[in-house]
Amino acid sequence: MNHFTKTPNEQPQKMPRLSLGKNTCSKCGKDFIAEENKLAMPGTKDLESVICPYCGTYNGDVFINGIVFTRKIDQ
């Protein structure tokens, strides 16, 4: 018998869901702050990309009503 080998469903690469506040870059390992820049448009919650302010790497998404921006943590 020739059994059909079941392959798991291919899933689109899921990026982690981040939260506002302190995050750590998955690439350079530095800590940064993700902040929400609220827009005057209620009800527009959406996924916003979180970009490392040090190396520019996309780290994941936050689900917020506005625009996310990141800043370095000054030590």
Ligand SMILES: [Zn+2]
């Ligand atoms: Zn980085």
